[in-house]
Amino acid sequence: MLKISNLHASVEGTQILKGISLDVAPGEVHAIMGPNGSGKSTLAQVLAGHDAYEVNDGSVSFLDKDLLDMSPEDRAREGVFLAFQYPVEIPGVNTAYFLRTGLNEILKSRGEEEMDAIDFLQLIREKLKLVEMDESFLRRSVNEGFSGGEKKRHEVLQMAVLEPRLAILDETDSGLDIDALKVVANGVNELRAPDRSTVVVTHYQRLLDYIVPDFVHVLLDGRIVRSGGKELALKLEEQGYDWIRAEVAGQQQTVGV
């Protein structure tokens, strides 16, 4: 599904990603963990196509296509979905209108029939239940005045509507209390499918109690330094990131880097 090879990326001249390689097969859930500044969000934004970041080496293939060559809208149309860490507020743009427009652009690009307002309303009513949001949100401007929890649930709602092949959750748990976290996690879990993959970027292990990963990768200083199963996450929770830092430093010394 997703193949990242030796990805390097910088922002405003500062190198953030220093050679990331990762393979994600269909149906898998991969967690990317790491301390602040390690490049977790950068990776998510680069995959979505944010132009603030410059890719200076490496490649990314998605469903056998060159992802880095695509505009952000084409990536979305191909099936990439980024759940933002800080979803932006867009006053004056109605939420229902926004969701329907996005969905129709994606349907159109696949040669499928667009949805009218009535069919869309039926669709969205089903999806609203998944994230425990009510219809009143649809009448509001996108994210305007939404609480942290509501913003994150809205991201998962969009994911439910757009039905992506690859969902990248960028610190979806940040700023959430345990109840909000459960609702968000439940939504994500309900959307798991054999042909859908999920990359969960997170600082804390807590989210991974609810969205159980198949693989856990530790990102340190722009590189994946360790990969493992879900136990790796538990170890990080108990011991923090220092032991990995020490391990990596030790390895570097040995190799004489």
Place this chain on the structure above:
Amino acid sequence: MNPESTQNIEHYGSLFSASEADLSGGASSTVHAVRQAALEALRREGFPTWHDEAWRHTNPAPLLAELYRPTGKISLTESGLSDWSIEGLGDGPLLVFVNGQFDEAHSRLTDVPDGVQIQRLSEAIANKNAHVAEHLGKIAQCEDGGFAALNTAFVDDGALVSLDPSTLWDVPVEILYITRPGPEPTLVTPRTLVIAGDGSQVQFVESFVTIGEGDHLTTPVTEIWLGVGAQVEHTRLQIDTDQGHHTSSLFVREGEDARFTSHSIGLGGKLVRNDVTTFLAGERIVSTLNGLFLSRGQEHVDNYTSIEHAAPNCESHELYKGILADKSNGVFCGKIHVHQIAQQTDAYQSNQNLLIGDDAGIMSKPQLEIYADDVKCSHGSTTGELDDEAIFYLRARGIGEATARGVLTRAFADELVDCISHEAIRSHVDALVTLRLEQVLKSESGS
């Protein structure tokens, strides 16, 4: 006085001499005295120049470069006229004027409730209407000469809307002023007088539309008088060609406890200048001025507003927005004058501009003169481009970049359009803004 001004004054002076006998009411009426006083003011003060503070950012020279003249009666056969009148307005009256002359064929003088009078100004003048005698040319300020004085010197026909005290009417009055340029540079001087008696309520729409090509100067004057507790909602729609010159003056006098709202929507014109002067004469007034314009090419739009708080406990709200493409330019000057006696004034002013052209520019100037010490006066101005993060968010959901920009630009305009309370008027304005936005965004992308 500079040569252009002198030449123009001589020209308009001769025009006056030649036509004064034919103007409504004749040379002996009280209205004629108002005309003469205005012409006198024009002779004395002349037309503005860019040395005048109020015209510092809009050079009036292009408005004086040609000697404009009225065309006389023109009949309009285009069926497109119906595009400009508003659907779904109910059974209200529609007054259509073409180049200042009443167009009976396209107008609709329906029955109105008791207490409401809708008349052609020319008839009201001929019948020595009391409101005309009391208010015409008195709410407007012509002592400084200029374009308001020019219009007043030639007052002939237009719309008179008056409501007796306590008359409430929720059907909007529609007035359509068409400018149809002739082969020579054409002058059109629309005139509206609205008198809302104590405790009365009315809404009205003025549309200023240019049909056809040719150099022209449309210089409307609208006077509105609100009695104690009166409520008036005014929508002003201005659509001009890229050869159009438009200098409008709106004068409003508001009495105690009055509620006044005016929405000004500007959708085209080479050089557009709108002056709005409101005088809050009594306590507890709430006065709202909204404005939106969309400009492109090398158009220049100047909105000059003046709100005078002459009594305590009044509120004023101002929201002016501009969307500027290509190399177009805008000016906003918002004067707020709070008299010393106007304690507990609450004045709010916001000017927001979206620049979608690299070479577009805006001059935004709040001008607050506050002489009372227990007041709240907040003013803010923002000028910028679309939010990049918002664009990315929309694109990350599959929405193409051009569509995303269109959606965000539309949202910016919508905030203003949504202020219009009557649904049919709002829909009509919405549709015209949509069309104009397409034009403006298309020119931006170079197609």
